[in-house]
Amino acid sequence: MKVLLQKNDVHEVEFVDMTHDAKGVCKIDGFPVFVKDALKGEKALIRVVKVNKNFAFGRLVEIKEESPFRKIPICEHFSTCGGCDTMHMSYEMQLSFKRHRVKETLRKIAHVEPQIQRTIGMENPFYYRNKAIIPFEKRKGRVMAGFYKNRTREVVDLKRCHIIPKSFSEIVRYLKGHFQNRGISVYDEETQDGCVRAVMLRQSLAYDEIALTLVLAESRLPYKDELVEGLLKRFPNIVSIVKNVNAKNAGSLIEGKSRTIYGKDLLRDRLSGFEYRIAHKSFYQVNPLQTARLYKEAMRLAKPGPEDVVVDAYCGVGTMTLPFAQRAGRVIGIESVKEAVKNAQENADENDIDNVEFLQGDAAEVIQKLEHERIDTLIVDPPRKGCEKAFLQAVMAMEIPRIVYVSCNVSTLARDANILSGAGYEVKEAVPVDMFPQTSHIETVMLLEKQ
Ligand SMILES: C[S@@+](CC[C@H](N)C(=O)[O-])C[C@H]1O[C@@H](n2cnc3c(N)ncnc32)[C@H](O)[C@@H]1O
Structure with a gap:
């Protein structure tokens, strides 16, 4: 197929399908163009941003005819955060x-x-996740934490996330404040320097208990006792704190050596009448x-x-x-x-x-x-x-x-x-x-x- 599309061209299009990752699909002279945040059935002006051999990517300029299923995303981070990609659709x-x-x-x-x-x-399709792995990043001297921006390793500094429990957002805010105030270094994947990498939080819905795993690149965490004490005082339902040391950039983040620094390395939960114990390295449905x-x-x-x-x-x-x-x-x-x-x-x-x-x-x-x-x-x-x-x-x-x-x-x-x-x-x-x-x-x- 001969590609007639040019980068930066603006076209009026109609979306006829959706991709697996919820991009709108339109065709310009038979050539497929994928556009983020566009919905099937909508008509819009789009700008072509990248042309490949068999398809192109575009960006919404103006929606001319909106889908009746379009919704205003409730999350302020929706357009940047890589965590959610269908919040602009009605749940139906x-x-x-x-x-x-x-x-x-x-x-x-x-x-x-x-x-x-x-x-x-x-x-209620919100606040449903019982687990989140949230990386930290330091930019211009500020400690940030949140999910990665789409297709990048750049953290979107989360104020509040609508698919994890509200208590997780509060714990992350507490950790950010502690690392910032105590000048604790944050790991940088490029220079491979720094200490704190991420936090994994897990919640037991049945018992309202939380297990926290801190992922570090080096084993010594300055002000560790102060952090544990502060966390337990502010969040008394934390039942387990594990320190996981992983200095590798590749592979799973929760790898390497771990040590329980408070409570047990276990979260208990009840599901369909059965009692379960789940260690921090074990899989558990989210x-x-x-x-x-x-x-x-x-x-x-x-x-x-x-x-x-x-x-x-x-x-x-x-x-x-x-x-x-x-x-x-x-x-x-x-x-x-x-x-x-x-x-x-x-x-x-x-x-x-x-x-x-x-x-x-x-x-x-x-x-x-x-x-x-x-x-x-x-x-x-x-x-x-x-x-x-x-x-x-x-x-x-x-x-x-x-x-x-x-x-x-x-x-x-x-x-x-x-x-x-x-x-x-x-x-x-x-x-x-x-x-x-x-x-x-x-x-x-x-x-x-x-x-
Ligand atoms: C999607 S989880 C499902 C676990 C369980 N069925 C549940 O509903 O909680 C996949 C599981 O497969 C395990 N796993 C991954 N690769 C495996 C392999 N090659 N052989 C055996 N188990 C594996 C993982 O550790 C994980 O516990």
């Missing part, structure tokens, strides 16, 4: 946008058109109200019988394993993180569930050790990159009759569904569950059955 539109994305992605990548349920939404609904859907699709053997691969601290164990004959959880496996076993004991076992290791390796077991249902809930090919190959060779795939990334879900459908699995049904309101992230639970 966010839910139908997600269902449409699941449908289209499965159709285009997996070549399947299963029944797709309506997205299960929240009554939206507890929707997690209960997600697991209910997984259970509805899996329909475990009392004699069934279920494998819960990528099981975390066992939050799906235990409810399944109540219905099935036996459940085997697989998880790579050592701390999470320890939590999962403790959680089973605490909830008096004894028909489970947890195997630690890479899911692709561990599943192969189960090749002689009878497995009726496999639950998979991998990270964003989806299942490893070797894992899927083992599953296909074992001919497990039913798979319930829980996914936080519809692209890798569709890629894996394509592989599985090539081996005779039929995609029966998919249910999007809105775990991440105000963002374009989509959680889906899907049923596949071996034909």
Whole structure:
């Protein structure tokens, strides 16, 4: 296609679709242009800002005809912060946008058109996250903290965030004040100098308790005792403070050595009637109200019988394993993180569930050790990159009759569904569950059955 677009040109356009990350899609002489904050159905003047070989990016200049689903974002940081990208849509539109994305992605990548349920939404789609990792930055002598600006490592100094608990914003403000007043250095990724990097906050909704992990680039934190004392006085529901030392720029921020400096390295929570202990390195779903609904859907699709053997691969601290164990004959959880496996076993004991076992290791390796077991249902809930090919190959060779795939990334879900459908699995049904309101992230639970 010959590109006729020029950078800085202004065009009048109509938006005909949305991208996976909620940009409006319009076409100029058949050439697709993606525009942030534009909504399907709107007419607008746009300025072309970047032209690539097969598509271009534009910026809104003026909206001529507004979508009836457009909303004024409640957050003052919306246009700069990379945290939320659908706050300009009504919640109704966010839910139908997600269902449409699941449908289209499965159709285009997996070549399947299963029944797709309506997205299960929240009554109040704000302040829902029970976890946040907030980096610090020092600019012109001022300590700042907040999520990164879209596609940068530049912190947007947050006054208040509308998807995390209000207490998290207050704790971050307290930490910023302390680091500023005490002249504590903030880590700079370029020079690799400085001490404080980020804070991870986790909240237990059931017990209203908070676990705080400070990520540092060096192990000595000046004025540590004063900070701990001040935090506990101001926020008495903090039950755990962990110091995590990580001087590496690459990889996950919560890596390296950690030391508990107050309380235990554990947060307790209650979910769908089960008690859980979660260490700071263990995965735990970020939206507890929707997690209960997600697991209910997984259970509805899996329909475990009392004699069934279920494998819960990528099981975390066992939050799906235990409810399944109540219905099935036996459940085997697989998880790579050592701390999470320890939590999962403790959680089973605490909830008096004894028909489970947890195997630690890479899911692709561990599943192969189960090749002689009878497995009726496999639950998979991998990270964003989806299942490893070797894992899927083992599953296909074992001919497990039913798979319930829980996914936080519809692209890798569709890629894996394509592989599985090539081996005779039929995609029966998919249910999007809105775990991440105000963002374009989509959680889906899907049923596949071996034909
Ligand atoms: C999206 S979480 C799901 C956890 C759990 N099902 C839940 O609902 O809380 C993915 C989990 O897979 C684990 N994980 C990541 N890669 C893995 C691998 N290669 N093998 C086994 N587990 C892995 C992570 O540590 C994490 O606990």
